[in-house]
Amino acid sequence: MHMFTCLRVWQFIVRKPSTVNRHCRFVVRMSSTDRTGPSDTKKSFEDKYFDCAANGNVEELKFLLQATFNSDHRNDKGWTALMLAARNGQVHVIEALLQKGCDINLVNKTGQTAEDIAVFWDQKKAANMLTDFIKKENPDKQLRNYFSLNNLDRMAENRKDKDWLQSRLKKETTRFIIFSDLKPLVRLSGDATQRYKYTLVRLAYSDIEFLLKTNPLLVFLGVESDESTKDNSTVLDEAGQALFALDVTDTDESKFKTLVGEAEFTTSYHVLMQLEPSDAGIFAEARSLLDWLDRYKFCATCGSATTVAEGGYKRICDNKSCRTNKGIHNTCYPRTDPSVIMLVVSPDGKRCLLGRKKQFPAKMYSCLAGFMEPGEALEDTCRREVYEESGVRVGRVDYHSSQPWPFPCSLMLGCLAHATSENIKVGEDEMEDVQWFRRSELVQMLTKQHPQGLYIPPEQAIAHQIIKAWVRMTANL
Numbered sequence: 001m002h003m004f005t006c007l008r009v010w011q012f013i014v015r016k017p018s019t020v021n022r023h024c025r026f027v028v029r030m031s032s033t034d035r036t037g038p039s040d041t042k043k044s045f046e047d048k049y050f051d052c053a054a055n056g057n058v059e060e061l062k063f064l065l066q067a068t069f070n071s072d073h074r075n076d077k078g079w080t081a082l083m084l085a086a087r088n089g090q091v092h093v094i095e096a097l098l099q100k101g102c103d104i105n106l107v108n109k110t111g112q113t114a115e116d117i118a119v120f121w122d123q124k125k126a127a128n129m130l131t132d133f134i135k136k137e138n139p140d141k142q143l144r145n146y147f148s149l150n151n152l153d154r155m156a157e158n159r160k161d162k163d164w165l166q167s168r169l170k171k172e173t174t175r176f177i178i179f180s181d182l183k184p185l186v187r188l189s190g191d192a193t194q195r196y197k198y199t200l201v202r203l204a205y206s207d208i209e210f211l212l213k214t215n216p217l218l219v220f221l222g223v224e225s226d227e228s229t230k231d232n233s234t235v236l237d238e239a240g241q242a243l244f245a246l247d248v249t250d251t252d253e254s255k256f257k258t259l260v261g262e263a264e265f266t267t268s269y270h271v272l273m274q275l276e277p278s279d280a281g282i283f284a285e286a287r288s289l290l291d292w293l294d295r296y297k298f299c300a301t302c303g304s305a306t307t308v309a310e311g312g313y314k315r316i317c318d319n320k321s322c323r324t325n326k327g328i329h330n331t332c333y334p335r336t337d338p339s340v341i342m343l344v345v346s347p348d349g350k351r352c353l354l355g356r357k358k359q360f361p362a363k364m365y366s367c368l369a370g371f372m373e374p375g376e377a378l379e380d381t382c383r384r385e386v387y388e389e390s391g392v393r394v395g396r397v398d399y400h401s402s403q404p405w406p407f408p409c410s411l412m413l414g415c416l417a418h419a420t421s422e423n424i425k426v427g428e429d430e431m432e433d434v435q436w437f438r439r440s441e442l443v444q445m446l447t448k449q450h451p452q453g454l455y456i457p458p459e460q461a462i463a464h465q466i467i468k469a470w471v472r473m474t475a476n477l
């Protein structure tokens, strides 16, 4: 099997550690000099935090975690508290950190996760705990990119039945998520130190009934399923909680302040990237659908008005003699625009090609990406886009994972592309810069320790995940 085709599985398989790592003993650093001033206080706070993790001082660690503090903070070797606890087999600390929502997938400067470290140092109990946690979070051992975790059963057959939809709408357990001008209504839940601290506000039918008089856009998103209902459609239909998205664009937003208190309609990228991952998946479905319903009001074939059907999943042309009313036509269904995003690896396998689009924030580099064109295989889109943007030629292409990108309806198909040439000719129509980066530099960019301050997109972006995967798979180079 080719190295990259087994990558998803690979992520959970422990690798043979390198000799360099084996001789690199970790020492917990205590603050040794007299320090004063706010930055020194912060430093000693961090030292204390790492010290507690390494030495198993779980009570003090829990106390420190209550403060506004990033629990995934790293020391100068790129180690997190979870890695230190894994190194020393501090299972109670590991338990507390996982409960806190620490990121189990982060890697240190040599590309090791906490799980890799526990296995490497023979900390069996800690390694088992970390492995079990990963399995529980991700039983199919498949990378779930942000915006793709959606636990709804969309019940595509049932949503064709108007009576069924109507009865669902009014059911006591049914919930509604609210959008105004494509901004979701969110609230801060959990504490401010958590990575994913926003949730979608869910309202009951009795809360929103008064809004239905004006016939707003209403989309049936699905029924929330869990372990007990997911394989039994009858039970799911009876017991599952239905979820709708309601568009309140024409309603005074302040009405919702009285209805839900501390909540806000937001388009802030910062907030949207901190939604609970399962809510991010629901948001992606709802936002793409509402956007499509709003922008495709007229029939693409004859220009007549259309009527929303199937819980928002179809638009039917009002013109009875229209071609789209005879047979099945894709113009009646929501759009998804596939695009490719690829990490291009150099012919010697030691460097990767990253670029800057003109509109990127300063110093951010990412994978090259581009929309698929009609009649193209995704491998060929990769080859064409890489050539257009960088002048580099690509041979073999391997699939990594995908990510819905609901702004408005892209589906990112993440790949690893193997270059057959090296010379760069920046495609200036689109790109500002394209460069080859060595693995060590990617690690610095990944851990925000690059000497020139260069960095890559955050972990919610598929680009980050593909880069991280390559850094992991080449840890022993």
Ligand SMILES: NC(=O)c1ccc[n+]([C@@H]2O[C@H](COP(=O)([O-])OP(=O)(O)OC[C@H]3O[C@@H](n4cnc5c(N)ncnc54)[C@H](O)[C@@H]3O)[C@@H](O)[C@H]2O)c1
Binding pocket: 337, 339, 340, 341, 366, 367, 368, 369, 370, 371, 385, 405, 410, 412, 430, 457, 461, 462, 463, 464
């Ligand atoms: N997650 C990431 O790290 C990351 C990084 C880069 C790009 N992306 C995403 O990848 C997608 C494609 O990348 P790109 O913008 O570089 O594509 P691209 O290289 O094909 O260039 C964009 C241009 O393609 C044209 N185009 C063709 N089909 C289009 C469509 N269906 N919608 C919009 N424009 C279309 C437009 O002229 C547009 O300006 C975008 O959605 C972008 O947001 C994500």
Ligand SMILES: [Mg+2]
Binding pocket: 368, 369, 370, 371, 385, 389, 430
């Ligand atoms: Mg592009």
Ligand SMILES: [Mg+2]
Binding pocket: 369, 370, 371, 385, 388, 389, 430
């Ligand atoms: Mg392009």
Ligand SMILES: [Mg+2]
Binding pocket: 370, 371, 385
């Ligand atoms: Mg293009």
Ligand SMILES: [Zn+2]
Binding pocket: 299, 300, 301, 302, 303, 304, 317, 318, 319, 322, 323, 324
């Ligand atoms: Zn028509």
